[in-house]
Every structure is written in C-alpha cells, then in structure tokens.
Amino acid sequence: MMKKLINFSIMLVSCLALGCKKDAKLTVLEPIGFDSSIKASTGTVALSAATDDASVITFSWPAVKFPIKAAVTYTLQVDVPADTVGTTAWANAKNIVVGDDVLSKAYKGSDLNTLAISMGIEPNTAGKLVFRTQATMDRNTYTRGLAITISPYQVFTGFPALYVPGDYQGWSPGTATSIVALQSNKIYEGYVYFPAGGTFNFKFTSDRDWNHINYGYASEGKLSTDGLAGGLVVPGPGYYELSANTNNLTWTYTKTTWSILGDASPGGWSTDTQMTYDVAKQVWTLTCDMSASGSFKFRANNAWNIDFGITKDGRLTYADSPVYGYNGTLDNLSVPSSGNYTITLDLHDANNYKYTLHKN
Numbered sequence: 093m094m095k096k097l098i099n100f101s102i103m104l105v106s107c108l109a110l111g112c113k114k115d116a117k118l119t120v121l122e123p124i125g126f127d128s129s130i131k132a133s134t135g136t137v138a139l140s141a142a143t144d145d146a147s148v149i150t151f152s153w154p155a156v157k158f159p160i161k162a163a164v165t166y167t168l169q170v171d172v173p174a175d176t177v178g179t180t181a182w183a184n185a186k187n188i189v190v191g192d193d194v195l196s197k198a199y200k201g202s203d204l205n206t207l208a209i210s211m212g213i214e215p216n217t218a219g220k221l222v223f224r225t226q227a228t229m230d231r232n233t234y235t236r237g238l239a240i241t242i243s244p245y246q247v248f249t250g251f252p253a254l255y256v257p258g259d260y261q262g263w264s265p266g267t268a269t270s271i272v273a274l275q276s277n278k279i280y281e282g283y284v285y286f287p288a289g290g291t292f293n294f295k296f297t298s299d300r301d302w303n304h305i306n307y308g309y310a311s312e313g314k315l316s317t318d319g320l321a322g323g324l325v326v327p328g329p330g331y332y333e334l335s336a337n338t339n340n341l342t343w344t345y346t347k348t349t350w351s352i353l354g355d356a357s358p359g360g361w362s363t364d365t366q367m368t369y370d371v372a373k374q375v376w377t378l379t380c381d382m383s384a385s386g387s388f389k390f391r392a393n394n395a396w397n398i399d400f401g402i403t404k405d406g407r408l409t410y411a412d413s414p415v416y417g418y419n420g421t422l423d424n425l426s427v428p429s430s431g432n433y434t435i436t437l438d439l440h441d442a443n444n445y446k447y448t449l450h451k452n
Contacts, residue, residue, distance in 0.1 A: 127154045130225045130235040138243045139208070143201030152196040153235055156227040163192035167226040169234075172211060176222045176237050186211070187226075208244040215246035250443045254280045254307070254336055258294025258323070260287060265300045271334055272442040274416070278338045281415045282442030283348075285331050285371065293323035296336050296343070307336065307343075315341040331369055333398065335415045346414065348398065350376045350437055354388030356426055364394045367437060374440035379452065382433045387424035390437050390447065400437075400445070401425070408445045427451075 133150040156164055171185040186207070190197045199207075213219035222237040251272035257265040271282030286292050296307035296315070308321030315324075315336065326332050326345050336343040351364035358380050359365050367376040382388075389411065391399035401411040401422030411422050427433060427449055436448045 122159045124156060124158055124231075125233050126156055126225070126227065126235045128235075129153070130223060130238050132223070132238055132240055134240075136241045137204060139201050139205045140245050141248075144205070146201050147198045148201045148204055149240070150196055150198040151223060151225070151238075153225040155193070155195060156233060158229045160229070162229055165192050165228045166190045166194055167228065168197050169224050169226055170207065170211065171222055171237075173220055173222050173239060182224075190225075204242065205244045205247065208242045209247075213242060213244055215244050218243045248443075252276055252278075252280075253442075254296040254298060254338075255300055256282075256284050256294055256334065257297060258284075258286075259290040259292065260284070260294065265297045265302060268297070268300070269440070270442060271296075271336065279335070279415065280338070281333065281335045281413075283331060283333055283439045285369070285374070286326055286329050287371070288329040290329075292326045292328060294325075295323050307338070307341075310341065313342055313344065315343055317341070333392070333415075344414070346392070346398065348392040350390060350392055351394060352378070352388045352435065353391055353394075354424060355386030356383050356388040357386075364391070367435075374438070376437040376439070377434060379432065379434045382427045382430065382435075384427050384430045387426045389424055400447075408447055 130151055130153045132152075134148075137148050139148065151168060153166070158164060168188040168190055169182060169185040170188065171182055175184045176182055188197070208219065208221065209215060211221055213221070218241055220239045220241055222239050224237045225235045227233050250270075251274055253270040253272045255265050255268040255270050257263050257268040261268060269282065269284045271280040271284075273280045280296075284294070298305040298307075302319075305317055306319050306321075307315040307317060307324075308319075309324050310316035310321065315338070324343065326347070330347045331349070333346045333348055334343070335345075349369075350367045352367070353359065353361060353364050355361055357365045365378060365380055367378045369376050389399050389401055390408075396412055397414060398410070399412050400408050401419070402425055403409050403422060409419065409422055410416050411419050425447070429451070432452045434450045434452060436450075438446050438448075
C-alpha cells in the first residue's frame with residue numbers, strides 16, 4: 093500500500109511539474125469537402141478584340157468548412173481534359189490563387205484569351221479547358237472539374253518593324269519610335285517628330301538593340317548595313333514621314349503638317365483648315381465648326397500626295413501615299429451631326445493610325 097501511495101505521489105508531482113493536459117484535437121482526421129461543385133456563368137465563350145475589356149465568364153463555388161476557424165485559401169485550377177484523368181491527373185494544371193475566403197473568379201476577355209492560348213488552344217478554333225477549385229487550410233480539398241468551351245482569337249502584336257533611335261531621343265533603340273511594313277514586304281513607313289535643338293541624326297535598327305542589323309548612311313537616299321556607317325539625317329525640326337525599303341536599301345523622308353479639307357469643314361474643298369501638333373500627346377488637333385451635310389479628308393502639306401480616307405469598317409487608311417500608292421476604294425470622313433468639334437489625328441503608332449471626333 094505504501095508503495096502505491098509513493099508511485100501516485102510521484103505521478104502527481106510529475107504532472108504538476110510538466111503541466112499535464114488533454115491531447116490537441118486532430119482536425120486532419122475529420123472529413124471535409126465542398127457541398128457542391130464549381131459553377132460557371134456560361135459553358136461556351138467566343139473571344140475577340142471586342143471582348144477584351146468585358147467580363148466574359150465568372151466561376152463560383154461554395155465555402156468549405158474546416159474543423160477549426162481560420163482563413164481558407166481558394167485556388168482555381170485549369171487543365172486540358174486529357175490531363176485531368178489517370179494517376180497523374182491535374183499534375184500539369186495551372187494554379188490561379190483567388191484569395192482567402194473568396195468564392196468567385198471573373199475573367200476579362202483578354203485574360204481568358206491569354207490563358208486559353210497558353211494552354212494550347214489554337215486561335216480561331218474551339219477547344220475545351222477543365223476548371224476546378226482547390227480549398228486549402230491544413231490540407232486540400234477539390235471540387236469536381238467543369239469543362240468550358242473557349243474560342244480564343246489571334247492577338248495582333250504589330251506588323252514587322254524597324255526602330256528609329258536617334259539624337260532626338262537619346263539613341264536608345266529600346267524606347268525608339270517604330271516604322272512598320274503593313275504588307276510584310278520589307279517596305280516600312282511611319283512618323284517621327286524631331287524637336288528643335290538636336291542634330292536630327294538617327295538610324296534604323298531591326299530590333300530594339302544595337303546587336304542586330306543597323307541601317308545607316310551609304311549615300312543620298314541609300315542605306316548601309318555597316319554597323320559603323322554614319323547616321324541618317326533630316327534637314328531640321330518637324331514631323332516627318334519616314335520610309336525604308338530594305339529590299340533595295342533606300343529610304344525617304346517627307347516633312348509634314350496636317351489639315352482637313354472638304355465641304356464638311358470651314359474652308360470647303362478649296363481652303364485647308366490647319367491642325368496643330370501637340371508634342372506631349374503626340375497628336376494633331378483642331379477645333380472648328382463642322383457640317384454633317386458634307387465630308388472631309390485629312391491631308392499633309394495642303395496637297396494630295398499624302399492623305400487619308402476610311403474603309404467601310406471605319407479604319408483610317410491612306411488614299412494617297414508615296415509609299416503605298418493610290419487607293420480609290422475609300423470613303424471620305426464625316427461627322428454624325430453639325431456642330432463644333434475637336435478633331436484629333438493620331439499617327440504616332442504606325443500599326444494603328446486613328447482619329448477621333450469630339451463634339452463640344
């Protein structure tokens with residue numbers, strides 16, 4: 093009896109010294125899961141440039157209740173159907189962390205287009221991707237997969253380009269203006285503004301660095317591919333149309349000012365209404381009264397050597413050009429209603445010449 097009392101006393105002292113307590117609850121052994129599967133606002137998405145900024149699909153899922161109270165991290169997983177079955181199912185999935193306790197994920201058209209192409213769906217074809225949601229706290233649980241049909245489109249990344257580094261911008265190909273070959277025929281065209289105070293020297297480069305082909309001065313109107321050749325030069329400050337033909341190594345420049353002409357404009361078809369160049373915004377502008385009963389065109393240097401009309405779908409295109417020739421299929425421009433307008437002509441991106449009409 094005395095031995096038992098001694099043993100009990102030793103155990104009691106040990107508990108008091110070490111702090112005896114109940115074992116922690118083992119939450120990992122308790123079953124968890126989603127009450128229902130992932131849902132989508134649509135099962136089929138056709139993408140285009142027009143849907144880039146729109147919300148095209150929204151995924152949602154129920155909350156998962158874990159045995160302990162803490163934030164649950166939700167992740168959207170995406171995979172191709174063939175990789176969602178078998179012993180390595182979902183091993184190649186893309187994981188998009190949605191956030192703690194967030195129960196939905198919306199996609200803009202541009203983001204879904206990028207995702208679909210990155211997952212192997214060819215532009216302008218329909219393909220399927222499978223989506224599921226992962227919930228994570230002390231372990232993971234998943235919804236069933238949901239297949240969505242997506243038709244991505246080919247994003248326009250620009251025409252073949254030459255870059256125009258020069259004294260006007262610090263001789264930096266990485267930040268230089270570009271001129272482009274609209275027809276992929278190695279004939280490039282575009283506009284560069286040369287401010288006063290510099291040497292007006294520049295070169296064309298085939299990439300945004302000095303490590304590829306550099307085009308410099310060979311002779312009047314001729315290009316050299318010798319990297320040590322001198323720079324090309326324009327006569328003085330101004331807004332220049334530049335062209336380069338790398339087939340025969342020639343180039344041209346034309347200093348331009350811009351105006352509008354037509355019976356929709358104040359001067360009719362006889363007197364140009366001049367535009368002013370905004371250096372900061374890189375656009376030509378004017379404000380004047382316009383008539384909806386007439387039409388007009390943009391033209392350079394008060395002449396019909398360089399001028400713009402529009403295509404049937406409203407795209408600004410050369411009607412006359414020393415580089416591209418004459419295009420007789422174009423319409424004149426017009427305003428939707430008579431009134432005072434601020435008109436803007438934007439030629440700083442050779443991939444996308446454009447204009448705006450703002451009624452004041």
